[in-house]
Amino acid sequence: MARKKHKHKEQSALEQKFDAFVTSAVTRVQDFWQRNKLIIRAWTVFALMIGAFTTLLLFLNLYTGFDAWLNRVTALMLAGALWLLGANGQAIGTVVTSKIFSAEIITECTAIFPLMIFLAAVIAYPSGWKKKLWGILLGVPAILFVNLIRLVTLFYIGYWFPSVFETAHLLVWQSLIIFFAVLFWLIWVELFVHRGRVSHA
Amino acid sequence: MTRFWLFFVAKVLVLVLVFALVAPVILPFYCGLQIGLIRPFVSSDLALRLQPDGSIYVHYKGHPKPAVEREATSFSGLGLMLALFLATPLPWQRRLARLGLGTLALLGFHLIALGGLIAIWDAMFKSGGISFELRWAYMLIASGDWLAPVAIWGALGYGRKELAYATQMRTSKSTPPAASDWRSGGI
Numbered sequence: 001m002a003r004k005k006h007k008h009k010e011q012s013a014l015e016q017k018f019d020a021f022v023t024s025a026v027t028r029v030q031d032f033w034q035r036n037k038l039i040i041r042a043w044t045v046f047a048l049m050i051g052a053f054t055t056l057l058l059f060l061n062l063y064t065g066f067d068a069w070l071n072r073v074t075a076l077m078l079a080g081a082l083w084l085l086g087a088n089g090q091a092i093g094t095v096v097t098s099k100i101f102s103a104e105i106i107t108e109c110t111a112i113f114p115l116m117i118f119l120a121a122v123i124a125y126p127s128g129w130k131k132k133l134w135g136i137l138l139g140v141p142a143i144l145f146v147n148l149i150r151l152v153t154l155f156y157i158g159y160w161f162p163s164v165f166e167t168a169h170l171l172v173w174q175s176l177i178i179f180f181a182v183l184f185w186l187i188w189v190e191l192f193v194h195r196g197r198v199s200h201a
Numbered sequence: 202m203t204r205f206w207l208f209f210v211a212k213v214l215v216l217v218l219v220f221a222l223v224a225p226v227i228l229p230f231y232c233g234l235q236i237g238l239i240r241p242f243v244s245s246d247l248a249l250r251l252q253p254d255g256s257i258y259v260h261y262k263g264h265p266k267p268a269v270e271r272e273a274t275s276f277s278g279l280g281l282m283l284a285l286f287l288a289t290p291l292p293w294q295r296r297l298a299r300l301g302l303g304t305l306a307l308l309g310f311h312l313i314a315l316g317g318l319i320a321i322w323d324a325m326f327k328s329g330g331i332s333f334e335l336r337w338a339y340m341l342i343a344s345g346d347w348l349a350p351v352a353i354w355g356a357l358g359y360g361r362k363e364l365a366y367a368t369q370m371r372t373s374k375s376t377p378p379a380a381s382d383w384r385s386g387g388i
Contacts, residue, residue: 043356050348054340062336113347170274171221175281175350179213182351187206 042124049120057112067107068094075105077144078151085152100159108174111147114181118143121185127193135188146180212288220280228255228273231308239312243319259319261326268322271315275346282307282350289354299357306357310349314342 033040060066075091079098082089087098094105103109122135150173158165220227232255240249243259247268250258255273260266286300321335 046352050344051341054344055337058333058337058340062333113344116344117348117351166274167221167224170272171224171277171280172217174274174277175217175220175284176214178278178347178351179217179281179285182355183210190206 038126042126046120046124049123050116053116053120057116070110070112071105071107074110074147074151077148078105078155081148081152082155087155096155098155101155103155103158105151109151111143111177114143114147114177115140117178118181118185121182122188125185125189125193127189131188131192134192135185139184139188142184143177143181147177150177209288209290213284216284216287217280220283224273224277224280225254227279228276229253231255231276231279232257232271232273235308235311235315238308239315242316244323247319247323257315259322268326269315269318271318276311278346278350279304279307282354285351285354286357303353303357306353307349310345310353314345317342 057066071094072091075094075096078096079089079091082096082098082100087100089096089098096103096105118139119136122132122139125132154165154169154173157168161168229251233251236249236251236257243249246261247259248262250260250267252258252273255276257269257271257273258267259269259271261268282303283300286296286303289296291299317338321339325331325335
């Protein structure tokens with residue numbers, strides 16, 4: 001009888017310990033969620049947006065030939081910029097010719113990937129819709145402009161320093177165009193989101 | 202604030218250029234490491250070959266034409282990530298610790314991407330066509346090549362702090378951080 005009582009006491013002590021463990025674990029998870037929910041939400045939205053943009057892009061490329069259209073538009077813009085600079089730029093489909101250099105525009109030459117990253121980051125960052133809209137309205141043309149600068153400078157590098165063209169094309173500018181997308185996002189956060197909060201405070 | 206940003210941009214530009222100069226030495230080593238790490242997980246029908254410039258060619262044994270070509274320049278994101286971490290004004294010890302962690306994370310992504318590309322090609326080769334899912338996976342890897350360096354930097358270096366500030370702002374409504382606060386270093 002005494003042994004039975006002792007066993008029962010031991011069991012209830014174990015149950016109490018288990019309950020305390022579960023309660024503390026739940027509290028810890030709740031605390032973690034409370035402290036980090038905006039961060040977790042922002043990263044989740046960012047990942048979902050990247051997934052959604054990738055899927056959308058794939059659908060558009062498969063069913064509407066969006067990539068071919070984008071390549072042609074980029075080629076036209078580049079030819080126009082080269083023409084303005086006096087290099088006689090001409091676009092024939094996706095091929096851009098000029099008196100200094102010629103190249104074919106492919107999807108990686110367009111600003112689509114940096115734009116995807118920028119848009120996903122602006123949409124995911126915790127801020128109001130008006131601020132997001134300003135970010136998109138100013139950021140998208142800025143990224144398109146930097147991409148145009150990238151392509152024009154690559155044409156001149158190909159003409160003046162052909163030996164470093166590949167390095168400039170694939171190692172330097174490819175990194176920098178993504179960096180500029182992030183930089184424009186950081187500037188948007190600093191100028192629109194944080195500064196906006198000061199004025200409302 | 203403007204000076205702070207200009208200085209940050211200038212540092213990243215210089216570091217990206219420095220990486221471009223040393224890339225012919227670093228990339229073959231980095232790609233060789235990837236081959237060494239992924240070889241045990243690849244089917245015995247496939248052979249992995251490192252090109253002198255650092256590109257990774259995967260081909261079926263007995264077929265000289267490579268099935269998967271992963272150009273060395275696909276890993277240019279490594280340079281951007283190193284530049285971003287080194288340019289971020291955190292105390293040096295913390296900066297280097299995050300740089301090491303970030304490099305491991307990027308290597309992990311590149312290994313998954315290489316394994317994914319091999320699996321996609323293998324499935325395509327065996328089924329004789331490419332399905333929507335395979336195209337989608339390929340597209341995700343392509344997007345990931347652009348995204349991974351900045352996402353890793355954002356998660357380990359800058360983004361956490363920025364968003365932690367945003368959290369603080371929402372809850373306490375105190376004065377928001379300026380870019381200069383970032384200099385003081387840290388989470």
